[in-house]
Amino acid sequence: MIDWLAGVGRVSRVTFEHAGGLGLLSWQIIQATVRLKVSMRAILNQMYIMGIQSLPIVLVTGSLAGIVTSQQGGYQMTSAMPSYILGSLVVETVVLEMGPVLTAIVLVGRIGARITAELGTMVVSEQIDAFKSLGRDPVAILAAPRVIAGILVLPLLVGIADMVGILAGVGAAYLDVGLSVESFFYGARLFWHNWDLLYSLTKALVFGMAIPLISVHMGLKTKGGAEGVGITTTQAVMFMTLTILILDALFPPLMLN
């Protein structure tokens, strides 16, 4: 019983420590941004890394999401249902769920892990201390550009993933169940709300803030040498993935009711 309580206490302490750390980091980023301490060049550089360099994997993921949704939807269709419903199923699933969540999960691995490992290495090799010793603010130089870039880039990537997913879904529906393009979009329009796109992009914006924020926070908390960087990076990936899934579960009651 005592061990169990100690475990709960430990988990609570760590959770509050991380929550406090994330809150403080967010505040410092806002301060650095408002005081115009963040370099536009650094933001553009991060946008290039997060956006352009992630585009191929996002295109592949988005396409596959559309294809799989279309194939499985087609498989479950019965003759009692008009086949154009498949258009609605694919579009709504891709836009509301698959596009934002899969893109975010891919970026956790591609961008989040990279940021944590990069900053963690800078901590253990005293480069962060060097910034401070030179009177520079590591939050303004390293953290803020990454978080701002994430917020700007992820909605764009999700928009692209949604579009590609739908187009791939159209193709798969045609090949799999012989649904014509016109019928597909007829079905899609029947249940479409413009709000759905806003929902998708809002999710993307929140995920785009969460991924770099958590990865920077974890990176700057790194302790020890190479092993410490490895452990922190693994923890960060788990932490980010879990956060994405929890946030995803919170969105429908907040925005779809």
Place this chain on the structure above:
Amino acid sequence: MIEYKNIHKAFDLPVLSGVSMRVESGEMFALFGPSGTGKSVLLKTTIGLVIPDKGDVEVDGLSGYRDGAKAMQAIREKIGYVFQNAALFDSLNVLDNVCMGIPEDELVRLPRAEAASRAWEALELVNLEPREILSKIPSELSGGMKKRVGIARAIIGRPEVLLWDEPTTGLDPINTAAVERLIRRLSKDLEVTSLLVTHDVEGGLLMCDRVALLDGGSLRFCGSPTDFRASPDPVVQAFVDREAAEAALDIGVLI
């Protein structure tokens, strides 16, 4: 002048337990001590890289802990810090690394050519050939070169104080002698106060005006190199003489 007042710091275990000492302006001061005794931690408290649990550090009467963030910024601007492993920024070339040593406000106003010219001058001061290395990134440099680029970055901002964290560790004897000569020359030419943390006792005793020995989290000795050599304290003797070190190990004075 740097004054450490009753500095306490513990991580899991106590590292510093009430260290008080003063480094006078223009002085070269060496801090010796066994590994893990808190020398680098004490050095880092000077500019707030490690925050003491108790106590205060004043630099020319200004305390970053007592007087707030602006005071700490002012202290950092008058101090050049040379890191043990140089701590060069991986993604920047040598020119940009060295230019980072210029205070931010000044660097923003400075034309790029002038900043480059100052970097050139700083690299020449540390006996590096700027033309050959300005565009290289840290991974293309040898250990000795990295240390000297780190020193160039620390001096380009024209600091009043230089803090050296084991500047010769990991260097071969020739590079060690070259860096020590450089420390002496820079301290003399730039008329800065130098606080040197080092395991190279002989080099420290030769270079410095005063030395101190940190042991078990507190100051065991503070005085001139001559007094250090003459001290009857077995721990101090262990740092001067190899045979005394063996004897100290045998009787359990040193762990």
